[in-house]
Amino acid sequence: MRGRWAPGRAWRTIAAAPFAIYLVGPVHQVLSEPYPTWLGAVVVLDAVLYAACWLTMLVLGPAAGHRARLVGSGTLLVLGLLLGVLLGPRFLLYLTFTVSVALMVLPRLISIPMTVGSVLVLLVSTAIVDGRPDVESALVLGAVAAATFGISALIWTNADLRAARDEIAELAVAQERARLSRDLHDVMGHSLTTIKLKAGLARRMLEDGVDPQRPVAELRAIEELAGNSLAEVRATVSGYRKPSLAAELVNAGAALRAAGIEAELPRSIDEVDPVVREAFAYVLREGVTNVIRHSGASRCRVALTRSSIEVADNGNGRPTGPGAGNGLLGLTERMAAVRGSLDVESVPGQGFRLRAAR
Template sequence: MSPGELLNRRWTWVAPMVGLSLVQIPLLVGGIDPGRPWWATALVLCGQLVYTALCVAVPPLVWPRTLTWQLGCVLPVVALGCVLALITTPYTLVWAAVMSAAVLPVRLVLLVNGGLVAGLALLTWQEDNKGLVVVLISVTAMCLSLAHMVRTHRELRLARDRIAALAVAEERSRVARDLHDVLGHSLTTITVKAGLARRVLETTTAGDRALAELVEIVHLSGQALADITATVTGERNASLAAELVSAKSALRSAGLVADFPLAVDDVAPVYQEAFAYALREAVTNVLRHSGGATRCEVRLGPSWLEVRDDGAAVATAAGSRGSGGGHGLTGLSTRLDGVGAHLEAGPLPARGFRLRVSAGEVAV
């Protein structure tokens, strides 16, 4: 929360308090003894104005503070109001009741204002001023309702801010995950093809092959840029068939045998986009982390996908295959949760690595 927002929320009570002060003016004027000298009346009114300003200033000063701080500010002001009520007019206690209701929790408000009502009743009962007791009780009830309304409004604003912050965090997580999924594969493939083109140019005179690889690099670079734009705008949709073609091309450029199915028709449509991201992540990890791999197999079913390679199974295969700053296999697992699919990844017993995605049911 910014300092400006905090200041605005601290002063939420000022407008209601000022409005109540306007309502209280006739009560204060009516409670002044007409037999007093004019200077005594002026002194009483000045004292009431100062006390009113003090009561208006307390709520923004004590929020958001601890209960000890609130009591330390409120109780002395209430005590001062009691003194002023004895020497000026009992209606001063109305302001003390308003201020305590604006600041303290409900239980303490009932305790403090209940004490004010009881004390006022004892002092004024013989003076036939019972109406003031009724006014004090009514003001307390009104202020409790107003305090509940203000606090509810404040909680709603805080909840709105938290929802907005969570939405921003979720969007950042989505962009980070999608950028990893998009750029991880594209840049890895570009690196592989650039290395192949360099080797071709260094070892042979097969300029046509090198030119073809360079053309493919240019195409992949443009596609990566388009993918970034689509990711940022939230309009990117992965195609399992397109990922199958792209993965096969990348693996063959790296010198691996790509044993892939010819079509993706067997996969249920509801899973195809999620499986496309899984295939992209798996093939990217094969290109990055499979030491000495010569072959990569992909198998598809109605509600499952499996990718295997015969690379060296390193000791931290699960961790290395899921690298990506927390957006590799972790991000993929989060994406798969959205369609009810489960991710399994780990080294094979003899040699190689396996990534399998499976869902419990096939959507019709």
């Protein structure tokens, strides 16, 4: 049984409260007929406690906890049965208050047998005392139970739908955060690495007193790269960024040359499956960035087929297990989105290989 109460319980309790007026029936019966005074007092007290307990259980609902719900429902059952004992079996009709709460707050394995048992007790006791079963009252009790069962099922279904909607919203937020983190890592990691290399190259040129036009050209390239990176960041935040594999090949060649690394790049992407081009663009960007940052390599080779891309270097190799970086984790997620896989191979002193395939 759920340990929470569906939203809106306050107004439902207020809407149900007027039905407690029906408990005036036993009080009117005992006060208008020549019953003993003590019996009248007991019936009045029983009716008041019955109404109070019923309203309390409506307010608390499943939020009261399993034990409290059992005790509350048991108390209602005793108070309802007591009316039948004191005034006669036809007053067992007032067990409707008990079953209405039981079907809302108790597990079905308890509430349904309690409801069926209440109907049977009403039929059997009226048959014994009055000579015939009170079928009309039993039908009323059964109808109230069926209506309550349907209403409670609808309430819980709506509550589950609201909970599912909230969970979906939370998952969407988490997914968007992961996307932003992954995309910003890919964008800023490569761009800042290239800017750093070009800035260092321009600085060395100025220090060595070479032709001023050469460092100026590098500074212009830095300016252009910074502008492109800013545009990419804006597109990433807005969710409209779509990397181009062809553009990434051009950028990879420029970045590798700025780092003094010999680049072996494919001349065309025509044979690459369009479905995987975007994912391969990310793989290429991350792979080349890692070569420049970590490998200490003098040569980098990029190979493309219709369904695979491979970035390999002749550097020092680097860790491939847990903690190797967020970039590889992001690439794994991107390849999984196109039903592909990511493989890494690193041999200390012999280089690092990154391969993605679908």
